[in-house]
Amino acid sequence: MSTKGATESTDGRVSLTEKVANDLRAQISSGRLAPASVLPSEGELARVHEVSLVTVRRAIAQLRSEGLVQTIKGQRAFVRRSGDWPSHTHPRTITVDGDGNYVDSESAGGEWHDIEPPSKYQTSADAPLALALGVPQGTAFYASDRILENDAGTRIFVRSYLPTVVAKSLPGLARRQYISARQTYKAAKAAGMKLDLNDYIHARPPAPGDARSLGIPEGFPMLVTRRIATHNGQPILIQETRRSAEDAQLHYRPRLGG
Structure with a gap:
């Protein structure tokens, strides 16, 4: 054939x-x-x-x-x-695996690997985050931080926010030591949720901690991409990716299948 x-x-x-x-x-x-x-x-x-x-x-x-x-x-x-043209092109995709679950290109392996264990903690929404998500200030979240690196030595920092009320409503999530984006997407699908995904991008100077995490000088600009997954307008998962903006671009390619 x-x-x-x-x-x-x-x-x-x-x-x-x-x-x-x-x-x-x-x-x-x-x-x-x-x-x-x-x-x-x-x-x-x-x-x-x-x-x-x-x-x-x-x-x-x-x-x-x-x-x-x-x-x-x-x-x-x-x-x-x-x-x-930029030296670094970072693809951003959401694929769907054979079971119909969402898979994020940046948090599910592939090009990127963790250079230290992810940290998980609880936090609450400050004013900027609350405004971005349309939730009351002080809304409780589970959060996790990851520093990832590819074979070229380029680093990205990924912070995920999972509303506590969502974690408690999706069976099994709140009992895990670390809740990944893939686990959240899978649990949301199992609960019958249809997710709406939106990305928001802006550039800003890195804070000293960001510069250290990414291995860049403090004067270099940083690209911040915030992906918000919602169900009926309610935030389900928020992923914020930070990377050096020097000579870099993002490449979006929607995919309907794995």
């Missing part, structure tokens, strides 16, 4: 779109495709990789979303100068 034209493999391996994008990305980073050079035509790429034109277009669109190539209407895509 021919796979030409498919964009996702059925056995969980890298998709055809990803394979084409990975090959072009490697050529760009190695200099084989130099800045300002024109990419091969869609037809040529389709023949070389034995894929459809649709797959090629999706691969080029992916590189464009990462800032690696640029397209001009009526012309072929060309490579942007290295100074025009």
